[in-house]
Amino acid sequence: MSLEQLPEQLYQQFASVGQALSNDTRLRILNLLCQTERSVDDLADKLGQSVANTSAHLKVLKQARLVEGRKEGRRVFYGLAGEPALRLWLALRDMGMQSLPEVREAMRTHASEEALLPDLVGEELLDKVRRGEVFLVDLRPSEEFEAGRIPHARSVPSAELEKRLNELPKDREVVAYCRGPYCVAAIKSVQRLRDAGFDAHRMREGIAEWKAAGLPVEMNG
Known part of the structure; x- marks a missing residue:
């Protein structure tokens, strides 16, 4: 050549x-x-x-x-x-959100903006969790939680949420995350928490975005 x-x-x-x-x-x-x-x-x-x-x-x-x-x-x-x-997958996904009106409209229709966590990410979020101001919940299946999670997160898989509501505090903010901004389980679970009287918000980011930002990840073993 x-x-x-x-x-x-x-x-x-x-x-x-x-x-x-x-x-x-x-x-x-x-x-x-x-x-x-x-x-x-x-x-x-x-x-x-x-x-x-x-x-x-x-x-x-x-x-x-x-x-x-x-x-x-x-x-x-x-x-x-x-x-x-x-990074390639995240860039492709984010470009779709920014460039495709159909994607933005679908999210507006099905995902409440009110339930989204305000701009509180990274070390600022972890500080609030450590101080006991925020209770952080990982909604993914347990095998995904064990493979890598945001530090101090509690595993409450979305499929088990209904029977484990009594494990979550009502005296502080509950912040939940799942597989990223388009995760149906996160959208439905956070709405269920809000309906049950919790001060609950959904993180836009998931573990993939957390890793890409170079933030610390906990894992078993």
């Missing part, structure tokens, strides 16, 4: 990344892998798709160097291929 041919070769490689991102199922896979690594069977179950179809999507993402796999016995677990893949 000559120097003159270099740009063409590079753009072909860049295009393969764009092609990998051009399918909504593959984007859902990336969003799930932002939380924790998963087996093909687990991903297929959460996507409601066959193992064969999920494997085909993972192959495309792996060829584009967006995900990577590791073997554990006879099973293969997939995760994001490092911070560049995480």
Whole structure:
């Protein structure tokens, strides 16, 4: 390959990344892998798709160097291929929110702006949690919580919220987060808390945004 041919070769490689991102199922896979690594069977179950179809999507993402796999016995677990893949997914998602009127309108229709946490993130939020002014709740499934969470967060999976309401305080603000700004579980759970009389707000960010900002993450082990 000559120097003159270099740009063409590079753009072909860049295009393969764009092609990998051009399918909504593959984007859902990336969003799930932002939380924790998963087996093909687990991903297929959460996507409601066959193992064969999920494997085909993972192959495309792996060829584009967006995900990577590791073997554990006879099973293969997939995760994001490092911070560049995480930042690319977040940039694509945020551009959609900023540039597509349909996305903004859908969020206005289904997600109460009143329930969103005001601009309180990072160390400022952690300081309030440490001082006991804020009770921080992680609404994700327990395996995602164990893989990485915001420090001092309490695990209350959204599926268990109704039967665990008595574990949450009504004498201070409850701040909840899940898988990011478009997480239906977070929107519904925080509304349920507000209906039950809690001073509850939903964080726009999830663990993926928290990691991308270089903020501390706790994990088991």
